[in-house]
Amino acid sequence: INIIMYTQHSLEYGSDNNNDNDDDIPITTNGKTNKVWYYIVNIVIFSVIIGILIGFVNIYTSSNNIKQVQMKHKYTNEISVIVSNEYGVQSSVAFPYSWLEGNLFAETYKTNTFTIQSTTDGCTYNWAISGVSSQLNDYYSEGSSDDGVFTFTPTITGEYGISISEYCDNSLTRSYASSVFSKYVRRELSALTDSDREAFLDTFAKLWTIKTPEGQALYGENYKSLWYFAIVHNDASANPVCDEFHTGSGFTINHVLLGSYLEQSMRLINPSVSLHYMEYANYYDSDAYSNQLLESMLDGGAWSEIFTDKWFGSNDPYTGQILDGRWANIDLPYVTDEFIASEGLDPSTPMFSAEAEEWLEMTGGIAHMSSPYGLLRSPWNWSPAPYTLRYNNVNQFNSYEKYLDLQVNVGQYMNYYTGVVCADYKTFMYESVNGKSMYDLLRGMEDDVHGKIHFTTGGSGGTKVVDTAKFIQDKFGLNDLDLVCIAQSSQKYFKTMFEMMPGYDADTYGGPFQLDCTPFPWQNQELVSTAEPGDPDGPTCSLNSYYKESPENLQIFKDNFFIDWIEGVPQYNTVEKVNSLSFDDQVELLDAICGQFQFDGDMGGSGAASDPIFWVVHESVERLMQKI
Numbered sequence: 001i002n003i004i005m006y007t008q009h010s011l012e013y014g015s016d017n018n019n020d021n022d023d024d025i026p027i028t029t030n031g032k033t034n035k036v037w038y039y040i041v042n043i044v045i046f047s048v049i050i051g052i053l054i055g056f057v058n059i060y061t062s063s064n065n066i067k068q069v070q071m072k073h074k075y076t077n078e079i080s081v082i083v084s085n086e087y088g089v090q091s092s093v094a095f096p097y098s099w100l101e102g103n104l105f106a107e108t109y110k111t112n113t114f115t116i117q118s119t120t121d122g123c124t125y126n127w128a129i130s131g132v133s134s135q136l137n138d139y140y141s142e143g144s145s146d147d148g149v150f151t152f153t154p155t156i157t158g159e160y161g162i163s164i165s166e167y168c169d170n171s172l173t174r175s176y177a178s179s180v181f182s183k184y185v186r187r188e189l190s191a192l193t194d195s196d197r198e199a200f201l202d203t204f205a206k207l208w209t210i211k212t213p214e215g216q217a218l219y220g221e222n223y224k225s226l227w228y229f230a231i232v233h234n235d236a237s238a239n240p241v242c243d244e245f246h247t248g249s250g251f252t253i254n255h256v257l258l259g260s261y262l263e264q265s266m267r268l269i270n271p272s273v274s275l276h277y278m279e280y281a282n283y284y285d286s287d288a289y290s291n292q293l294l295e296s297m298l299d300g301g302a303w304s305e306i307f308t309d310k311w312f313g314s315n316d317p318y319t320g321q322i323l324d325g326r327w328a329n330i331d332l333p334y335v336t337d338e339f340i341a342s343e344g345l346d347p348s349t350p351m352f353s354a355e356a357e358e359w360l361e362m363t364g365g366i367a368h369m370s371s372p373y374g375l376l377r378s379p380w381n382w383s384p385a386p387y388t389l390r391y392n393n394v395n396q397f398n399s400y401e402k403y404l405d406l407q408v409n410v411g412q413y414m415n416y417y418t419g420v421v422c423a424d425y426k427t428f429m430y431e432s433v434n435g436k437s438m439y440d441l442l443r444g445m446e447d448d449v450h451g452k453i454h455f456t457t458g459g460s461g462g463t464k465v466v467d468t469a470k471f472i473q474d475k476f477g478l479n480d481l482d483l484v485c486i487a488q489s490s491q492k493y494f495k496t497m498f499e500m501m502p503g504y505d506a507d508t509y510g511g512p513f514q515l516d517c518t519p520f521p522w523q524n525q526e527l528v529s530t531a532e533p534g535d536p537d538g539p540t541c542s543l544n545s546y547y548k549e550s551p552e553n554l555q556i557f558k559d560n561f562f563i564d565w566i567e568g569v570p571q572y573n574t575v576e577k578v579n580s581l582s583f584d585d586q587v588e589l590l591d592a593i594c595g596q597f598q599f600d601g602d603m604g605g606s607g608a609a610s611d612p613i614f615w616v617v618h619e620s621v622e623r624l625m626q627k628i
Contacts (some may be wrong), residue, residue, distance in 0.1 A: 284419025458601025
């Protein structure tokens with residue numbers, strides 16, 4: 001362009017070289033030199049024109065050659081590519097993310113098949129894949145295919161670039177270029193292939209059996225066992241100062257962190273796996289659940305394949321023990337200084353530094369929470385069982401079908417223990433999402449579409465609570481639905497009481513600590529007694545005598561115990577039945593409830609992380625958050 005502009009400028013003034021007005025000639029003011037320049041410039045112009053003409057001829061000839069090749073091989077003008085693996089085509093249709101629009105997707109650690117659409121017979125396709133993301137700078141791979149099909153198995157996530165060139169009769173006829181994004185894919189459990197299911201479960205289960213020191217020796221210093229994460233969750237959720245994981249924004253954010261962190265440990269064992277999710281509404285909204293489990297709730301989870309040895313094991317509906325599969329017979333650890341230190345934590349320092357001083361003051365110097373028997377489970381769970389508890393029923397309450405003809409809303413009575421269904425998501429969208437605040441969203445994520453999964457799966461049981469339930473029915477005429485209401489109230493009430501017992505504030509609760517209990521069997525990191533609640537020499541609890549002194553004092557206890565049941569909700573029927581009893585009968589009833597020692601399944605408490613179900617249901621929460 002500069003040459004053309006320059007010669008145009010020269011030609012414009014060049015004819016003036018014989019004039020006296022030499023100042024108008026920009027090339028030179030010397031006539032002889034000007035003629036030399038004149039010839040040079042014209043030679044340059046002539047050369048450029050000839051070169052351009054030759055170029056056009058070559059382009060025309062090449063174009064004709066390409067057109068002849070194109071006519072010979074008959075193909076469409078543009079190359080298009082699809083990528084697939086054993087799960088089908090991987091595209092923005094399968095994964096509707098904006099960054100994937102117009103680009104390709106190749107799953108990490110999968111053999112991804114690239115297929116060129118509308119290939120040309122007799123032509124060859126040369127391809128090259130190179131790294132674009134900074135962690136992929138050194139990656140380059142290339143190859144050639146006669147049928148337009150080739151594979152790519154990325155082992156590092158990130159963005160790659162792909163180029164494809166079609167050669168027909170040794171002539172380049174078409175080309176293609178695109179970004180290829182590689183990521184891991186978390187899938188719904190039931191969608192996994194057999195091989196992926198086995199790889200996932202085998203790797204997942206190792207986190208329970210390979211403790212942190214052993215794992216770090218095998219897989220590197222970043223490895224953490226399941227028990228590290230279980231300590232974190234137990235301390236956060238049983239925190240005497242503040243439940244860090246189940247209030248405000250803590251629920252969604254912290255559980256997403258835990259899942260991603262645990263997934264990193266899984267990939268140190270097997271870099272090809274992901275922490276997959278259970279879309280639990282599909283299960284609890286199914287005919288299998290409503291027709292089978294609700295008619296016989298003592299099936300140990302047999303209504304779903306998820307609760308079999310193929311997945312996470314069936315359970316004994318009476319003892320809560322997992323009976324088969326990879327998680328059968330796994331011991332729940334005792335919370336000793338040695339155990340805490342082995343998982344890389346400081347035995348003398350609470351997990352949450354901002355609350356450490358107040359925490360230690362409230363707990364009398366105990367930095368990490370445990371059950372009354374010293375096990376890694378809720379401080380309000382008096383079960384001495386050294387294994388993860390999963391009952392899948394409520395205190396051996398067998399069926400509510402026989403109550404459907406009563407003038408009560410059975411579904412709402414049982415709502416706490418019947419999982420999450422599609423209708424719950426609809427309520428969530430209207431009450432917590434559409435036009436609502438971020439606070440409403442985060443609260444609803446836990447309360448509307450998640451929390452009930454924990455109580456449904458964990459359930460509750462124990463010999464003492466079952467015996468107490470029978471006594472209550474026989475003595476006071478309460479039915480199974482009333483007992484379900486009491487079970488739900490017990491779960492929340494005893495959590496509050498035992499969690500806050502070290503720093504109990506009489507002014508907040510209207511009187512002294514509401515329970516009189518024998519000392520915990522776990523004393524100074526030693527189990528001084530293995531007797532169970534209900535045994536002759538086992539622990540006991542009763543209603544504090546202060547609340548037995550008068551109806552007014554007793555009402556303080558009832559307000560705390562039945563805090564959720566206000567007039568207008570079905571459970572208020574149970575409250576009215578209790579209130580209709582004489583004062584002495586109310587005292588006897590509530591005293592029995594205080595000493596019933598209901599064992600909540602671990603999914604229903606701060607020790608939930610010991611149950612593998614915990615992890616797959618929380619991945620469903622993260623997926624919902626991404627959707628929103």
